[in-house]
Amino acid sequence: MSVSGVSTVETRRNKNEGRKRFTDKQISFLEYMFETQSRPELRMKHQVASKLGLHPRQVAIWFQNKRARSKSRQIEQEYNTLKHDYETLASKSESLKKENQALLNQLEMLRDVADRHQENTRRLDSTGNSSIEESDDRITNSPTKNDANIMLESYSPKISVPFYESVAYFGEESKFVDIEEQLCSVNDWEETTCDVPKWWEF
Amino acid sequence: MSVSGVSTVETRRNKNEGRKRFTDKQISFLEYMFETQSRPELRMKHQVASKLGLHPRQVAIWFQNKRARSKSRQIEQEYNTLKHDYETLASKSESLKKENQALLNQLEMLRDVADRHQENTRRLDSTGNSSIEESDDRITNSPTKNDANIMLESYSPKISVPFYESVAYFGEESKFVDIEEQLCSVNDWEETTCDVPKWWEF
DNA sequence: TTATAATGTAATACG
DNA sequence: CGTATTACATTATT
Incomplete structure (x- = not known):
């Protein structure tokens, strides 16, 4: 039988030929059960299996794969959410940047005008009062x-x-x-x- | 090398079918080919198949699955990159916000001081010149x-x-x-x- | 050691 | 071909 100890040679049963897609009824019920309990007990698996005409093994594997797919989709969802947040934040940052630049312009203008005002004040002071206090x-x-x-x-x-x-x-x-x-x-x-x-x- | 014989797999299918996983050599070569061309031509698939002792069908499926896995990992990568970018942008936005608030404070201070200065100017003007030009x-x-x-x-x-x-x-x-x-x-x-x-x- | 979550792989079915 | 799905295998963890 097993020539090399590694290979689990159950060649007869190992056939993948019996692989058929589950019917819509089966999948519907499985989905429903998954929403109720994503990790059913062994007893529950057997009950579901007999109810749907599947092997308990198939039911167990279906739940495993389902959990994996669920996780994948969850990650995809997180990605989309994060993407949306990023765009929102980018817009926000852009606004802040513009606002910031405007404020800087304001301050610069203020300084320029004040400088000129200061010049005039000095010019006027020099004609009358020359004491710089x-x-x-x-x-x-x-x-x-x-x-x-x-x-x-x-x-x-x-x-x-x-x-x-x-x-x-x-x-x-x-x-x-x-x-x-x-x-x-x-x-x-x-x-x-x-x-x-x-x-x-x- | 060129074991172009078609019949190597014909009669002894059982033994070949029992092995699910490809050998490391087979996978190495497939990976190498995938880096060169992720979507090989039909001719190429046949050549690779005969070189590795696999059915062309198996090679085709391997490339398909490989592309799918590659895409999944790519999405995961994009997620991580986006996450990093988001954190960077968040920090940046935070800095801008602080800076913005500081600039606003500056302007407010300037205005307050200017108001007081203006009061004094008016008080002084009222004693001498009362014409507001x-x-x-x-x-x-x-x-x-x-x-x-x-x-x-x-x-x-x-x-x-x-x-x-x-x-x-x-x-x-x-x-x-x-x-x-x-x-x-x-x-x-x-x-x-x-x-x-x-x-x-x- | 059993059970299983997590991950990977080969193959199938369908659009 | 691309995608989703079925089934199985392997590894790590408890």
């Missing part, structure tokens, strides 16, 4: 007539530059940006703006 | 001493509000936000900011 206004809480000037002078070098740098990391359509770099840039930026004395707290 | 400075390109005031007055109602609204849509960790809503908000915002006369273009 480096007074104690910074540590008081009451605003003075030079608030805008002080604010915008320190704003330009300390705040604006880090912002431009951090934004520079998100260029165009770079789908594969190193995540480490991003976190670093964010952390650096947070340190710069949060751990440094803020210009608006005089 | 709505002059033609807006259409000229040369800045005047009131640039900052004009700018910040119009900034508050026209620009700031839409920005806050659009940001409000991206709250917390809402992974399942309706994409339509977002696109709508973005479009609304773009219309508001792009199709309306900009405050810095006097």
Whole structure:
């Protein structure tokens, strides 16, 4: 019989010839049972088998394959869900990017206008009052007539530059940006703006 | 080598049929052929079959199954890639959100300080010159001493509000936000900011 | 060791 | 051919 000990030579029974597709009735009932219990007991398998005119072995195998297929479809579902989420997030990110750029433009405009305003103020000051007060206004809480000037002078070098740098990391359509770099840039930026004395707290 | 004899399998089918799994040699060669051509011609299948001592039918089926498995693994790969991309994008979006909020804070601070500055200016003006010039400075390109005031007055109602609204849509960790809503908000915002006369273009 | 989940493979049926 | 399905086998796990 088994010439080589490895081969399970049940050649007679091993025929795949008796393979037929199950009838719709059989499959319907199997599906129904699967929804109730995806892992039936041995007793249940026998009952289902005799009810459908199948071998218990066939029923067991059908459930095994069914579970496998179910898992495959589940993965496919997860893929579609994830794909949808990705597109949503991409749109969201795109909006944020545009908004971000607009805000940067706003700040730049503000700075430019303030610079010109400052020039005029200086020009006017020079004609009348030439004393440039480096007074104690910074540590008081009451605003003075030079608030805008002080604010915008320190704003330009300390705040604006880090912002431009951090934004520079998100260029165009770079789908594969190193995540480490991003976190670093964010952390650096947070340190710069949060751990440094803020210009608006005089 | 060329055992082109057709009859090798004829009479002794039983022995050949008992072996379900192909030998490693057979599989190795099949894999090699698959890398060269995943969909071989009929002639090629016959050649491979005779070379490996298999039925052409078996070779054809092997290639079919191989293609199916290959596709499954490919889908799984795409899933992993997409997952990685999603995480990257999520981090990116998170950074943008923080940066965005920071920029909004900056603008708010600027506005607050400018308001106080404006109050002081008015207080000083009232003592000397009480005429508020709505002059033609807006259409000229040369800045005047009131640039900052004009700018910040119009900034508050026209620009700031839409920005806050659009940001409000991206709250917390809402992974399942309706994409339509977002696109709508973005479009609304773009219309508001792009199709309306900009405050810095006097 | 038995049982089975998980995975792979060969073959079949159908569109 | 591509896809789904049937049946079986192998491996790992408990």
